[in-house]
Amino acid sequence: MKKYISEFVGTFALIFCGTGAMTINEVTNGSIGHVGIAITWGLIVMAMIYAFGEISGAHFNPAVTISFAYAKKFPWAEVPKYIFFQILGAVFASFLLWFLFPESEFYGATLHSTDAIRAFVLELILTFFLMVTIINVSTGSKEVGVMAGIAIGGVVLLEAMFAGPITKASMNPARSLAPAIVSGKFTDLWLYMIAPVLGALLAVVTCKLVKDDNCCDEGC
Secondary structure, X not given: OXXXXXXXXXXXXXHHHHHHHHHHHHHOOOOOHHHHHHHHHHHHHHHHHXXXXXXXXXXXXXXXXXXXXXXXXXXXXXXXXHHXXXXXXXXXXXXXXXXHOOOOOOOOOOOOOOOHHHHHHHHHHHHHHHHHHHHHHOEOOEOOOOOHHHHHHHHHHHHHHHHHHHHOXXXXXXXXXXXXXXXXXXXXXXXXXXXXXXXXHHHHHXXXXXOOOOHHHHOO
């Protein structure tokens, strides 16, 4: 249960702080700002990786869990359990934000500012970059090491910085699902469920092409 609790707490922290920054920015008429939101996302990802990387691998993202399993770095039998606790943590965080900030309308919901196809492609590419980084700095299915948190948190910050205004830079099905449930904003939610998974799987395929044959089977 330690692994599952770690995934719950880590994902809860990500959603509470990341979408919390977006929610507070909304209800205070922009006091945090876009840059502040991006920095918040990057820092909380980095902190949670250092906090739980050695315990659960600090996935906090169904797309990452599925891709580690596809890369044979993580048992498929554990995938449903990880995803359940990730979604549970995300939903709990969103409901807590709903309790704290009832005046909010969006709670960090991933509503894109372009058409659905372009948003789908952008989310796929963003998650591809994220997973390429993760799979190359991780040890097996665990995001551990001195540089793992900095590298992965830095990529999240970077992508939230430039892509946030377009798609909210979700890269995480649990991150999109939870605010949608609380806010009732389900517009094109399907693309935030599918694109991150496809992007992460594509990153694993790329790893297999450019690394040694056993790279993605035993750890890069």
